[in-house]
Amino acid sequence: MSVTEIPTSSTVLRPARIPDDGLYEGRRLLRRTPEGWQERPYELFDVVPQAATIGAEIRGIDLSRPLSDTLRAELNRALLEWKVLFFRGQHLSSEHQRAFARNWGELETNPLLERGDSDEVVRFDKSASGMPSFENVWHTDVTFRERPAMGAVLQLREVPPFGGDTMWSDMAAAYDNLPHAVRSRIDGAVAEHDFLPGFRRFYGPERLAQWQDAFPPVTHPVVRRHPETGRRMLFVNTSFTTRIVGLERADSDRLLRLLFQQAHVPEFQVRFRWQAGDIAFWDNRATQHYAVADYGDARRVAERVAIAGDRPH
Template identity: 75%
Template structure:
């Protein structure tokens, strides 16, 4: 009789409760590093030491100042597709060597909105003690305001503060995989507008920005793009440059974009790198967002970046 009584015991009444809609919730995450049909193969030209579950790996056993053979370039590209961001310790590359390494992946691009280093296609981020932190400490994908955003970037730290100054990357394929089904359905086939002004207007005057309005008119990209080499679906909106989803009412566009921007904040989708002078990071700008932590004032942090021109997202 006790078992029967227990089985029909009424469900206890709970007080009214709710969590605001469209947030990030706890629970199991789908963490796929590569597409389901991807064939893992060993690496015989260097060692791979994973740092994150779905992205981020240190590459050991290479001197990037030396020329890359076609076989080595092919294995590094496979590692980039599998891990999305590769780290190389203590390389101490000259600007010329950094440019030569990046050029194995395509034409180098310039960015007239940022300060240059030893060449016009080397961007220099020199954050001195009295400098105002700008541009980096927000989750973003580089130059999505271009019709053909950068394929990737090679960043080297020239000077590192005694503490702080880490950089984080987020896997936007994992971010897409974990969206609620109703959101995936709503953004299927949607396109969004990207503009350089929101990301730069906080730090530049109208007089500084106006000359670039014709150079960089607003562009549209898919909200969900396909990776041209792996075929994976990835979120392709970011808080620096994405202004609205085309065809959505403004209130709905803002709501959906806020939800999509939040996905980069999930720790399971992230890797964090602590820099030493001369370290290199090479990331797939098509598949990731990144965030440079501005927690090192009053110390100085100096980095140089070379970006590789990309394709038109689809």
């Protein structure tokens, strides 16, 4: 099997001036893998990169079939390298989708979201209803939990005639490209995460009060280390991160705005155009994602299962 190579350069050009927003101008530092990563060919499937550091299409696998230990290990290596994997035309049943995700651990339930045909399946059915949705915002799933999801497997059941793409952003690249002065401020810092910013538009005060008891605010490191690769990654997001502990509110807000902007850098992103039956499997520890609501009154139906994760460190 083969991997389509993307040329890389060891030369990193940084401008002399760093703008006030902290975003480098000019070329970015785009490292797909951590230092010491051993490049090896993939033997059981083809890998087709979709961007420089994030996103690869996997060809030659039927996800409805059980995974051997060898295939599971090779897919996990691809996930660590590319952060989000795409599988075209799988058309998995809900049972098969859950079975595939279970290869990476226990499945997570989320009572805040509409369920599908089981407690472990979340259904997103966006049509002309006018109801608020989870689109048009960069976020990492459920960081308001002590143990945010390790990853997620999403399948599009129905796609609109145009639009409806999903984008993912590489949070290791986002961290790598921060100015050194900013990195020195946030290494070791802790931030508070709360479900309210992401969910208050969906529920009334009484319901929100019930969920506040179930999901009190939690703290996570602003920069987490990936538990499998050891790589440092930015771990704050607009949906759930509310403040950096120990800073005055104005200073915290200013620094968070700068950090939130990192997900918006196109060089850190991959964008996927869905077809019905496609699967995306992403590493929630290493990415943010954004569902683009650019399809008017058309319908878009997706189902997601999430894999329980660890406590960020």
